[in-house]
Amino acid sequence: MLENRRFVIIGFFALIGLTYLLRLFYLQVLDDSYSIESSSNSIKRVTEIPFRGQIYDRTGKLIVYNTPVYDLLVTPYKARVDDTLRFCQVLGIERSDFDSLMAAASAYSRVKPSLFLRQLSKEDFASIQDIMVDYSGFEFAKSSLRTYTAPTLANTLGYVSEITKTQLEKQEEPYYRQSDYIGQSGIEKIYENELRGKRGTKFVMQNVSGVYKGPWKGGELDTMAVAGENLYSGIDLEVQQYADSLMMNKVGSVVAIEPKTGQIISMVSAPTYDPNILASRYFSKNYAALARNPYKPLFNRPVMASYRPGSTFKLIQALIGLQEGVITPGSGFTHANCPVGCHNHPATGTVALGVMHSCNPYFYNVFRRIIYKNNIKNTFKASAVGLDNWHDQISKFGIGQRLGIDLPSEYKGNLPNKKYYDRFYGEYRWKFSNIYSLSIGEGELLITPLKMANVAAIIANRGYFYTPHVIHGIGDKKKVNPEYLVRHETGVEPHNFEPVIEGMIGAVEGGTARRSRVEGITIAGKTGTSQNKRGDDHSIFIAFAPVEDPKIAIAVFVENAGAGGSAAAPIANLIIEKYLTRKVTNKALEERMMKSDLMSKVILPGQKKPLPADTTKKKPVTETKPSAARP
Amino acid sequence: MSETKPITKNVDWVVVLIYIACLMIGWINIYAAVYNPEVNTSMFDFNNNAGKQLMWIGTAALLIICILVIDYKFYETFSFIIYAVVIFFLVMVLFAGSNINGSRSWIKFGPVSLQPAEFSKLAISLAISKYLSDPAISLTRKLKDYYPIMGIIAVPALLILLSNETGSMLVFASFAIVLYREGMPGFIPAIGIVMAALLIITLLFIKWYIAAAIIVIAGLVIWLMPVMTRRRGGLWATILIAVVMIGIVFGVDFFMNNVLQKHQRGRIMVLLDPDSDPRGIGWNVIQSKIAIGSGGFTGKGFLQGTQTKFDFVPEQSTDFIFCTVGEEHGFIGSGVVVVLFIALISRLVVLAERQRSRFARVYGYCVAGIIFFHFMVNIGMTIGLMPVIGIPLPFFSYGGSSLWSFSILLFIFLKIDAQRPFTLSRG
Incomplete structure (x- = not known):
């Protein structure tokens, strides 16, 4: 009985199969509305490129938007240019340019339109539109160009350019096609998928000579282009530009973070360039000039450059020491029996005073205690165990690893552990005396400005941080990347931060950074002087303010500018004041910092002395040529 | 039973040939789907889906050899243990799954990511077959005999639902076919x-x-x-x-x-009226119909498809692979695929009916039912007869988990079938 059910089952299978065959026959053979190919002579598929998403700053100001531009296309067989001279004058091109552009267009196709001049501005378009009526065979096509409100943030935002051949070949799902634009660095690269939107297609009818005759089938099969998603950043454009002006003629970085959220308020990579020059039709010329520039303006220093943290690292040493219980807030050390030198300063009887006067022997002793933990029976073994324990604690501050900021090519830096020294010396063949320079942030430590700003944020928060990020909202719903909502703990208890912060306030009020204190704002800061093989020390300063309710944490690095208090600290404190009060009281300091040219002290890799002054002052090509020759 | 006989002895060659044909056609079409005329994509480049699929096919062949070598009694004896193992992985995926494309249903083994949900079909099939192999169980008379079956299906179904893979769960509806064959009253599927x-x-x-x-x-x-x-x-x-x-x-x-969740509602509404949401979910359906429809009777030719090139059809090498077939090989090509599937499924039913043990027969029907359901839903959605449910087309769609699980499912049955002459009838 039940065996007979097999016929019902096979019958059901066959029924579905037959239905599908009939449906396919209908779709593919009977219904010709889908067979675009058969009418391809008159139907043309036009791809609609969506607008890229825009980027906003924390106050709602636009940072990046799109400007409509016009490409001039030519169809060679229809082109009639009677007075070439006037034509060239109108477009602002040379006669030879005209000939080569025409030749290139003809070589591509006599009957299809091809690119003649790209990215004419709206103004240029308006002024030459009327004149172009006199010349047949030319038409304009609308396209768009990335435009930047202010000439800043070049490396953070990145740039957009035509997709390269390698990128075309390497894409996993074939989305891009030749001559498509793609984000190449910075935010434009990281958020490419969100920014690019969705391409649309339109089917339009045209006659034999390619004249538009309306949508095909009333647009039934068209799909609309969907604009890319807007991005919301924590950047404060006003402060960003102010920081830029302070970093003029210097090499270095500024990173400012909002401690409570991890949002980046400002990020300067100096020297920088105007991002608009890479969004113009002179991209290749300008890009080549930037790439050749010996100061490497395309190198995003805040996340890619690495330095020894110098004395700023003493803050972390103090915190670990307190947390480990190897020192108390009242521990004091003198200069006696210490291999590291120091300057002349009052006695350092407490942690706060040690931080305030940045006493080298003080932190030599702190580090020694962290490593040995009073266990000096076998100094080799104790060093190995102590260093790995120290390494783990420091790692929690985000040092020696990528923080995970939304920018490409973040550099890990270097935080040595036992393995690292074993490679140089062999296992248990090294001890504290080989590694003590770590105690004051020298030696094998390497750190990026971003990470140091994050350390400032950790101290401001008394123990935790959120991964620093530029973009905190995607799309109209301001979707947040969940990774940026995770609170990372350092394991150092809040009360252990107090003596360190007290020392930092002291450093600004009466210590190493006293010359740049700001009236009315309590700033906690720490200077650093990073030794390096080339030229003068790098000037470093990290700080946060106001101490009572921290709103900004900052790190400033100025290359070859000497002590931390001389360049980095004034710049940082001016930025803090600008961000918190929107004005600056110490105008004399402001002017001095803006004018000081520290670039002339920078010695580049492979050089023995600084470069002569004007190697980098060549002006980029920006203005569109036709405007120069407008009739 | 001599010790020296080849492992391929008595294997049903009709099924094997259809299987190989499906794999080859599938692979060629995956290549066509990822092919980019501007860079001259290579068929054997492991960076693209076509090359990777070739690797999956190779590993599937190794799996098949293993299946044919293992004693056929293994599957019946260990069916509940296999079921338990798969359940374990389904639970694990909820806690330790890697997130791929918004769905937490993948487990990473070194460089390979697998989807345990794909293997739940095999586990349920074996468990149901084992359960029904007891001659005392009757689906015609006793309602309480249904409870264990419901349990066998419900546990993985719930786990899969928790990991947000509704598509894979719907496949379990295909077990209605085997239950009907084993005596479930006809009015239930009718309802x-x-x-x-x-x-x-x-x-x-x-x-x-x-x-x-x-x-x-x-x-x-x-x-x-x-x-x-x-x-x-x-x-x-x-x-x-x-x-x-x-x-x-x-x-x-x-x-x-x-x-229903919003996207599920959307998928059903679009089935009825694709123009209701032409930019969102309707996009898939419209683009897929354009691609298939534009193929015409003979198709545009290998690598000549314009709709499936670039991104007009989404997920073209996985769930929408049939579009490529339809566009480049026309009615002839897509017809051949439909006929291949119906032939394969019918042949499986014939094989299932000639089994002497109930275990083997039930398992055979499970295999036929699962493949049929995938075929019906997947092709149905590309031609606008079914809502968009993301399940792969067996042997065609790109993807290691799906290819492996279908190959294992099929060849376990072929192995059992090959041993049929030596099996005693057990009712």
Whole structure:
């Protein structure tokens, strides 16, 4: 009985199969509305490129938007240019340019339109539109160009350019096609998928000579282009530009973070360039000039450059020491029996005073205690165990690893552990005396400005941080990347931060950074002087303010500018004041910092002395040529 | 039983040949789907899906050899253990799954990511077959014999639902086929089909008209009914059925608006009216129909498809692979694929019916049912006859988990079938 059910089952299978065959026959053979190919002579598929998403700053100001531009296309067989001279004058091109552009267009196709001049501005378009009526065979096509409100943030935002051949070949799902634009660095690269939107297609009818005759089938099969998603950043454009002006003629970085959220308020990579020059039709010329520039303006220093943290690292040493219980807030050390030198300063009887006067022997002793933990029976073994324990604690501050900021090519830096020294010396063949320079942030430590700003944020928060990020909202719903909502703990208890912060306030009020204190704002800061093989020390300063309710944490690095208090600290404190009060009281300091040219002290890799002054002052090509020759 | 006989002895070559044909056609079309004329994509480049699929096919061949080497009794003996292992992985994926494309249903083994949900079909098939191999179990008479089956299906179904893979869960509906063959009363699948039909009709027409139509039809049935039947409760039964159906019609509305998630509702609405959301979900359906429809009778030719190139059809190498077939090989190509599937499934039913053990027969029907369901839903969605449910086309779609699980599913049956001459009948 039940065996007979097999016929019902096979019958059901066959029924579905037959239905599908009939449906396919209908779709593919009977219904010709889908067979675009058969009418391809008159139907043309036009791809609609969506607008890229825009980027906003924390106050709602636009940072990046799109400007409509016009490409001039030519169809060679229809082109009639009677007075070439006037034509060239109108477009602002040379006669030879005209000939080569025409030749290139003809070589591509006599009957299809091809690119003649790209990215004419709206103004240029308006002024030459009327004149172009006199010349047949030319038409304009609308396209768009990335435009930047202010000439800043070049490396953070990145740039957009035509997709390269390698990128075309390497894409996993074939989305891009030749001559498509793609984000190449910075935010434009990281958020490419969100920014690019969705391409649309339109089917339009045209006659034999390619004249538009309306949508095909009333647009039934068209799909609309969907604009890319807007991005919301924590950047404060006003402060960003102010920081830029302070970093003029210097090499270095500024990173400012909002401690409570991890949002980046400002990020300067100096020297920088105007991002608009890479969004113009002179991209290749300008890009080549930037790439050749010996100061490497395309190198995003805040996340890619690495330095020894110098004395700023003493803050972390103090915190670990307190947390480990190897020192108390009242521990004091003198200069006696210490291999590291120091300057002349009052006695350092407490942690706060040690931080305030940045006493080298003080932190030599702190580090020694962290490593040995009073266990000096076998100094080799104790060093190995102590260093790995120290390494783990420091790692929690985000040092020696990528923080995970939304920018490409973040550099890990270097935080040595036992393995690292074993490679140089062999296992248990090294001890504290080989590694003590770590105690004051020298030696094998390497750190990026971003990470140091994050350390400032950790101290401001008394123990935790959120991964620093530029973009905190995607799309109209301001979707947040969940990774940026995770609170990372350092394991150092809040009360252990107090003596360190007290020392930092002291450093600004009466210590190493006293010359740049700001009236009315309590700033906690720490200077650093990073030794390096080339030229003068790098000037470093990290700080946060106001101490009572921290709103900004900052790190400033100025290359070859000497002590931390001389360049980095004034710049940082001016930025803090600008961000918190929107004005600056110490105008004399402001002017001095803006004018000081520290670039002339920078010695580049492979050089023995600084470069002569004007190697980098060549002006980029920006203005569109036709405007120069407008009739 | 000699020790030296080749492992391929008695294997059903019809099924094997169809299997190989499907793999080859699938692979060629994956290549066509990822092919980019501007860079001259290579078929053997492991960076693209075509190259990777070749690797999956190679590893599937190794798996098949393993299956054929293992003693056929293994699968019956260990069926519940295999089931338990798969359940374990389904639980694990909830806690330790890697997130790929918004779905936390993948487990990473070194460089390979696998989807345990794909293997749940195999596990359920084996478990149900094992359970039904007990001759005392009867689906015709005893309702309590259904409970273990429901349990066997419900546990993985719930786990899969928790990991947000509704598509894979719907495949379990295919077990209705095997249960029907083993004695489930015919009205149960009939009710299922009527419910689905009612659902669609409700969405298409105004609710009150349908209610009126049901009342009219019920009236006609009662009027035409022999007097005897009417007296013996036929009257009340018909009225009850009519009331239930009207209830369903109004219930569907509630169901659509309150129970289904927004994207699921969208997928059903788009099936009925693709233009209701041409930029969102409707995009897939419209683009896929354009691609298939533009193929014509003979197709545009290998690598000549313009719709499936670039991104006009989404997920073209996985769930929408049939579009490539339809566009580049036309009605002939897509017809061949449909016929191949129907042939494969029918052959599996024939093989299942000649088994002597109930375990083998039930398992054979499970395999046929699962492949059929995938075929029906996947191709149905590309030609606009089914809602968009993301399940792969067996042996065609790109993807290691799916290819492996279908190959294992199929070849375990072929192995059992090959041993049929040596099996004793057990009812």
